[in-house]
Amino acid sequence: MPSSVETPGAALARTALFAGAPRALIELCVARARTVDLAPGATLPLAAAHGAGLGVLLCGSLRIVLPRGASQGVPMAFEENEVLGAIQAVTGQASDGHAECTAACSLLVFDPELLRTVAQRFANFDARLAQLAARRLRALVFRRTLAALLQEGDARLVEALVLRATEVLLERGSCLMKQGDAADAWYVLTSGRLSVVTEADGESLRGADLLPGASVGEIALITGGVRSATLSAERDCSLMCISQADFERFAAAQPVFAQRLMATVVQRLFEQIAPRRTAAAQVLVLLRASASPQLQGALEGLGAALQHTLPTALCTRAAFEAVLGRTVEGAAPTVSHPMWSRFDVWLEEAQRAHDVVLLDAGHADDPWGRECLLRADRCLWLAEPVAAGSSQPPAELLARLDAAQRWAQRGTRRQPWTLLLAHAPQSEAPRSTRAWLATGGFDRHFHLRVGDAETLQRAARLLTGRATGLALSGGGARGFAHIGVLKALVEAGVPIDCIGGTSMGAIQAGMYAMGLSADEMVALNRYVIGQRPFSEYTLPFIALVASRRRDACAAKCFGDVQIEDLWLPYLAVSTDLHGAHAVVHESGSLTRATAASASVPGVLLPVIDGERVLVDGGIVNNLPADLVKARCGGMVYASKVAPSDDVLAPRGGFPSAWSVLLHRLLPWREPLQTPQIGDLLVRTMTVGSADHMQRVASSIDVLIEPDVDRYGMLQFGAIAALVDRGYAAAQQRLQALAPAARDVR
DSSP: OTTTTOHHHHHHOOOOOOOOTOOHHHHHHHHHHHHEEOOOEEEEEEHHHTTEEEEEEEEEEEEEEEOOHOOOOOOOEEEEEOOEEEHHHHHHHOOOOEEEEEEEEEEEEEOOHHHHHHHHHTTTHHHHHHHHHHHHHHHHHHHHHHHHHHHHHHHHHHHHHHHHEEEEEOOTTOEOOOOOOBBBEEEEESSSOOEEEEETEEEEEEEEOOTTTTTEEEHHHHTTOOOOOOEEESSOOEEEEEEEHHHHHHHHHHHHHHHHHHHHHHHHHHHHHSSSSSOOOOOEEEEEOOOOOHHHHHHHHHHHHHHHHOEEEEHHHHHHHHHHHHHHHTTTTTTHHHHHHHHHHHHHHHHHHEEEEEEOOOOSSHHHHHHHHHSSSEEEEOOOOOOTTOOOOOOHHHHHHHHHHHEEEEEEEEOEEEEEEEOOOOOOOOOHHHHHHHHHOOSSSEEEEEEETHHHHHHHHHHTTEEEEEEEOOGGGGGHHHHHHHHHHTTTTTOEEEEEEEEEHHHHHHHTTTOOOHHHHHHHHHHHTTGGGGOOOTTSSSSSSSSSSHHHHHHHHTTTTBGGGGOOOOOEEETTTTEEEEEEEEEHHHHHHHHHHTOBBBBBBOOTTTEEEEEEETTTSSSTTHHHHHHEEEEEEEEEOOOOOOOOOTTTOOOOOOHHHHHHHHHTSSSSSSHHHHHHHHHHHHHHHHHHHHHGGGOOOOEOOOOTTTTTOGGGHHHHHHHHHHHHHHHHHHHSSSSHHHHOO
């Protein structure tokens, strides 16, 4: 009941929500809204008070008590001119709390239809209502945290803390506090996610991510020390802040507050020590290029593969709308809209229960897709290969991709993007991948074949850091042992999700990445041996051997295959003499990459690539297990056939050239135990990377070292024996592994 000196219209016009509204609209609201009068002490269910509409308290005072699941039963006080039900009005959900009148009240209740009329006639209304509802929802998280800390403590303390708190908003990538900073406030995270990083002994240690409801920065205030970690916004965040002075005053006035807050700190530390997930679930946001059934099939297949790999939540627009009880159509496309705060709560519930969340952002440029992108840890662009004969994707898809990448770029941190290309079930090999990669902005790319469990599960493992990689070293002819290692791994069911190599290792890895079996690899290598590419001697102005046969053999093996068009992620290492650094080949001609990686300087001509002069990668990295580890994230197997210290001085010194020739002409004589020219050249080339090979040993989970010491670097005729030795070494190593170590799938 408004006072006699103020009409309901005047009271309504004084509210922040209706301030500045046309007078005719105010009069319409008073005429069409329902008036509810309550006596002191009366109780009214909120569903009966305003349903999914809105209530304006014209006069009096009341308190709202929500169920324990929402705010632990802590009441919220409302005075005249305040709005009730803002969250419910925006989300369409009716509240199951109740109102308790502390003084005689008069409510003006708006039904949803009247609210739509108001929004049509008053441009500022929807934005104001959305901002109010978002603040209310964040305040509920704050109250819930306070109530959990105080449990049966004084409810007045909760209200006092709420009144003294100020809101802090952080854009994604912003830093809330740095390790070593002086403590000046206590925070409660009410939306978003914070990463926790501690510097110790020169290393950055990632701790448990903080989700809404987390208490932040209380340790330094309680102990009187400095900040113990650096906290940064993984997503756009909001926090409620209590100053140090207010914190200390409340702690002194309510000892139970400090005691229970300290108990929370101890519990958090205990949980971090105990075996548990130390970071929030990774959120993969997948944006489809179109509504193509092929892309829908790839999405469903990838979701199933992820669930096979790790506990994964598949979150879709339809699932959220089912929880919300309404569609998201027409929702205000602003990050402050309370519907998206409810979306955060829903998404965080999925994160708490799973290791991975796959969020389907749809295939349209709409608020749903944009809001999904803002919550991504990694963005996935799912598209079909470009049409045959086209040099680039359709212009409308490029425009949409550009808009999505710019939207996801909001804030200070660039979101990583992965390209997923969905191929038809009958596809034999990917094609024209470069057309998509040329658009820029992609950190990685994977190929999916719809209905093919192998490619779908491989992508799932690579996306979640659970993939298995294989690195193959250089070593000349000894590299044929890698074929036997590959054969044993395949027979044992080890899923090779990423492969890389150097020199001869790069050649064998390339053959395997093309899909050749061990027998096919042996046959192809025998063909190359038959061409005698190392016998094409020339005047040694640049190299001992001409490269015409070498180039022809490489073309025979790999043709015009592009690395980016391989089903299996592949890399090769070469050395750029012009820039004096390693070159990692992950795109472009497979023929060029393998030829460059195996171009022993002084023996074979370098490969020219623009201004780069490329030679054997063994100079800088003869066993690229570290590179493979960085790309697969999981277990790394390595096959090492490179010599360690086998270039030994022969007894009695080096024999003369005539002695060597005599032993070759008289094969029944005891062989000379002396390094050959090829051994000396290759060992000289790789000695610089020996230290690097020792350093990367820590990145190798399973090291396989075939017994190939008796074979020379250029002893290509021993391919059968070398394959057998690689196979035997791999079998022996796999049998020695514990079953749990072998089961990497």
